[in-house]
Amino acid sequence: MPIERQQDVTPAVLAVMERTRDARLREIMVSMVEHLHAFVRDVRLTEAEFREAIAILNEIGTLNSDTHNEMVLMAGSLGVSSLICLLNNGDNGNTETFQSLLGPFWRLNSPRLPNGETIIRSETPGEPLFVSAHVVDKAGRPIAGAEIDVWHASPIGLYENQDPEQAEMNLRGKFTTDEDGRFWFRTVKMVGYPIPMDGVVGRLLRAQDRHPFRPAHLHALIYKPGFKVLISQVYDPNDPNIHTDAQFGVTKALIGDFVRHEGPHPLEPDVSVPWYSLDYVYVMEPGEAILPRPPIK
Numbered sequence: 001m002p003i004e005r006q007q008d009v010t011p012a013v014l015a016v017m018e019r020t021r022d023a024r025l026r027e028i029m030v031s032m033v034e035h036l037h038a039f040v041r042d043v044r045l046t047e048a049e050f051r052e053a054i055a056i057l058n059e060i061g062t063l064n065s066d067t068h069n070e071m072v073l074m075a076g077s078l079g080v081s082s083l084i085c086l087l088n089n090g091d092n093g094n095t096e097t098f099q100s101l102l103g104p105f106w107r108l109n110s111p112r113l114p115n116g117e118t119i120i121r122s123e124t125p126g127e128p129l130f131v132s133a134h135v136v137d138k139a140g141r142p143i144a145g146a147e148i149d150v151w152h153a154s155p156i157g158l159y160e161n162q163d164p165e166q167a168e169m170n171l172r173g174k175f176t177t178d179e180d181g182r183f184w185f186r187t188v189k190m191v192g193y194p195i196p197m198d199g200v201v202g203r204l205l206r207a208q209d210r211h212p213f214r215p216a217h218l219h220a221l222i223y224k225p226g227f228k229v230l231i232s233q234v235y236d237p238n239d240p241n242i243h244t245d246a247q248f249g250v251t252k253a254l255i256g257d258f259v260r261h262e263g264p265h266p267l268e269p270d271v272s273v274p275w276y277s278l279d280y281v282y283v284m285e286p287g288e289a290i291l292p293r294p295p296i297k
């Protein structure tokens with residue numbers, strides 16, 4: 001039947017979507033068309049706005065590179081990444097989870113380091129931080145031999161791959177848990193940083209009078225066969241932006257206890273004062289150990 005009025009378009013498209021061979025793709029495409037058409041009607045999208053939307057999506061594509069992923073930033077800025085994370089973890093969204101956003105800065109092949117080592121590879125400002133963590137299963141039993149990638153931004157607000165001043169793989173490392181499921185390392189206390197504001201996401205945030213900051217956090221990706229890969233971030237509750245994360249990633253389970261110490265370090269006399277310690281427990285859920293695709297090289 002030929003299309004006569006705007007009301008005819010949606011059923012015509014849905015009839016085509018319904019013919020999708022793969023059942024899951026069919027479910028996604030049918031629902032997407034229903035929501036997309038409803039959205040267009042809801043806001044009564046104009047022709048000029050539609051042309052603008054197409055230009056924006058194309059621009060996001062052109063902004064992606066080996067060192068930058070604008071689409072991940074946009075998904076985070078709209079809360080989609082957080083929603084997908086929480087829907088798919090913690091007993092399918094019913095309980096707390098230690099999973100968090102991967103973010104756009106995980107890299108493969110972080111250098112392996114023995115426990116206790118520093119991840120500082122070039123002159124990096126900031127106060128000393130000693131991280132000590134346990135990796136356990138849902139029953140609290142330690143997971144030995146888990147591999148952990150850790151990474152975080154320099155206190156100047158940039159990851160090493162964004163900053164020619166930093167050594168390759170600065171503030172990144174790969175550790176392995178010992179028999180007690182423990183790993184530990186030394187670094188500098190992370191601070192909040194702004195997400196890149198020179199692209200489409202920046203224009204959106206400015207249009208909404210939003211600040212670009214993410215509260216200070218430590219990334220981890222924990223791999224152990226038999227468990228779902230745990231992608232986590234631990235946040236500093238004292239960060240001024242802890243309640244207004246530009247990427248909506250902060251959840252209660254991910255708040256860390258960064259303890260400030262005014263006296264000398266008991267084992268490392270060369271450590272400047274104040275220094276900080278962070279003790280944290282990562283809980284892994286059973287599942288398949290499938291690594292994500294790195295968002296950058």
Ligand SMILES: [Fe+2]
Nearest residue numbers: 103105217219
């Ligand atoms: Fe980050």
